Amino acid sequence: MTGAWQDALYDSLRDGGVTLFAYVPDAGHKVLIARAGVDRDAIAVPLASEQEGVGLLAGAHLGGGLGVLLMQSSGVGNCVNFFSLIRHGRFPFLALISMRGDFGEQNPWQLPMGQGAEPVMEAMGLRCMRVERAEDVVPDARAALAMATKSNAAVAMLLGQRLIGAKSF
Amino acid sequence: MGADAEVLDRKSAVPALIGDPADFLIIGGLAGTARDIAHLTGDGDNAFLLGGAMGAAVSVGLGLALTQPGRRVLVATGDGELLMGLGALGTVGVMAPANLSILCVDNGHYQETGGQPSHTSLGVDLAAIAQGCGIPNIHGVATSDEIGAAAMALRAANGPVFVLLKVGMAAPPATRRSFDAAARKSAFRQALLGAP
Numbered sequence: 001m002t003g004a005w006q007d008a009l010y011d012s013l014r015d016g017g018v019t020l021f022a023y024v025p026d027a028g029h030k031v032l033i034a035r036a037g038v039d040r041d042a043i044a045v046p047l048a049s050e051q052e053g054v055g056l057l058a059g060a061h062l063g064g065g066l067g068v069l070l071m072q073s074s075g076v077g078n079c080v081n082f083f084s085l086i087r088h089g090r091f092p093f094l095a096l097i098s099m100r101g102d103f104g105e106q107n108p109w110q111l112p113m114g115q116g117a118e119p120v121m122e123a124m125g126l127r128c129m130r131v132e133r134a135e136d137v138v139p140d141a142r143a144a145l146a147m148a149t150k151s152n153a154a155v156a157m158l159l160g161q162r163l164i165g166a167k168s169f
Numbered sequence: 170m171g172a173d174a175e176v177l178d179r180k181s182a183v184p185a186l187i188g189d190p191a192d193f194l195i196i197g198g199l200a201g202t203a204r205d206i207a208h209l210t211g212d213g214d215n216a217f218l219l220g221g222a223m224g225a226a227v228s229v230g231l232g233l234a235l236t237q238p239g240r241r242v243l244v245a246t247g248d249g250e251l252l253m254g255l256g257a258l259g260t261v262g263v264m265a266p267a268n269l270s271i272l273c274v275d276n277g278h279y280q281e282t283g284g285q286p287s288h289t290s291l292g293v294d295l296a297a298i299a300q301g302c303g304i305p306n307i308h309g310v311a312t313s314d315e316i317g318a319a320a321m322a323l324r325a326a327n328g329p330v331f332v333l334l335k336v337g338m339a340a341p342p343a344t345r346r347s348f349d350a351a352a353r354k355s356a357f358r359q360a361l362l363g364a365p
Contacts, residue, residue: 020235043235045264047255055225055257059196062217062354064362067232085222085229091351110267 005134005163006031009096012138013068016145017045018094020060020067022053028098028164029070050075058091058140066149069095073117073158074110083124092150093126093154101165104166118158126154132162175312176337179274184209186272186310186320186334187243191215193270193324194233194361198226198246200281200341202274206245207346214360224254227271231261234269237361241268241324248275248289251260257299261329262303270323270330271299276338286336299331311335 010032020092022045023029036044045067045157047053051079053069060067076097086093100107101114118128127147140157148152161167183205187193190210197206197218210216219226230244251258261269279289289295296309297338306326308319309334319332347353355365 020232045231045235045260048259049254051224052228052231052254052257052260055222055228055254056232056235058225059229059234060236061232062229062357062361063194063233063236064234064358065232076326081224082225084348085219085225088221091354 005137007035008138009141010035012141013145014039014042016142017066017149018068018145020057020065021046021070021122022047022056022067022071024050024053024072024075026070026072026098027167028072028159029096032070050078051082052085052146053095054079054093057093058089061091066092071095071097073097073099073101074113074121076117077113078151080120080124083126083154087125090152090166091154092148094148095126095156096159097156098159098164099161103161105161106166121156126156128156128158130158130160132160133154134163137163177311177313177335178339179205179276179336180342181337182313182316182334183245183272183274183335184331185316186323187245188320188324192241193243194237194240195216195344196226196230196233196242196244198250199223200247201276202245202247202341203237203346204341205274208342208344212344214254214345214356217357218346220350223250224257226250227254227257227261230269230271230278231257231264231266235264238266238268241270242266243323244269244271246271246273247317248273248277248295249279249287251295252293258299258302258304265303265305265329266323267328268333269328272323272332272334273307274334274336276336276362278338280338280340296331296333299333304331306330308332309335
């Protein structure tokens with residue numbers, strides 16, 4: 001896995017006004033987490049559970065800031081009831097989700113939540129954008145960020161394993 | 170604790186601890202603490218009160234504190250709400266925002282759902298958990314003579330601050346509050362930022 005599209009993604013998020021990166025560590029977001037951690041104009045927030053990121057981004061919006069939540073598809077399940085806050089409060093929300101349990105998955109434990117992530121989010125009112133090709137990452141991120149910030153939408157970008165690579169663990 | 174031990178009433182202890190609520194940006198947890206804060210602020214625009222998403226209050230407050238470092242942020246929540254999102258206390262300890270104070274109004278029960286005991290009635294110590302999460306400034310308040318120092322810490326100490334207020338089962342103040350989170354969000358941002 002090279003860092004080319006990941007670095008371009010980080011730059012496009014920063015250009016779009018994102019200053020807060022909340023994350024649960026994940027190999028698919030390694031570059032974004034590392035970049036945010038050394039960016040003096042951004043705040044990287046490590047979370048104990050993904051659900052905290054939903055609250056954190058809502059709180060950041062109340063304070064005039066803009067954040068994104070970086071997580072793996074398994075983390076979607078930890079967030080579900082907190083999506084009530086986003087949906088009922090019409091908070092802008094953007095999550096970047098590195099997928100497990102799809103293309104080429106080798107760990108059977110990852111299949112249920114990987115397959116369930118998208119329908120669960122759609123049931124809670126999030127708009128899901130699946131990205132499978134490196135050249136789509138930056139334009140899709142720009143579109144997702146515009147929908148979140150201009151339309152108070154809740155958007156999830158699903159970075160598929162065809163893009164980020166299937167894991168053997 | 171003797172038979173005549175003082176039991177604090179949230180209706181007087183919470184206002185005494187917070188003082189002038191206008192000095193804070195406030196995130197209120199569910200149910201009882203939301204009513205405490207709504208009553209104290211007149212459902213004011215410097216407060217955003219949850220009506221669901223139980224367990225989110227500390228995380229919302231942390232996001233607000235990180236984006237408003239020049240303002241004092243107060244999370245006021247109950248023991249049940251806090252227990253549902255304990256990991257967030259660890260995240261507060263890691264990020265260590267100097268401007269964040271957490272007030273847990275601990276009556277040891279899920280009062281709104283019928284008064285079932287919570288873990289804090291059964292041996293769980295939220296102040297010890299907060300301390301173990303690396304929160305440096307912890308105050309336990311069980312009697313009225315402990316209110317003064319904790320009130321000072323909530324508004325002025327180098328945070329994060331955690332105050333565990335032990336209260337009895339007296340009901341929170343009867344008050345009306347809005348449950349329209351989108352409207353309350355816009356009002357909060359309008360008051361703070363000048364734009365919804």
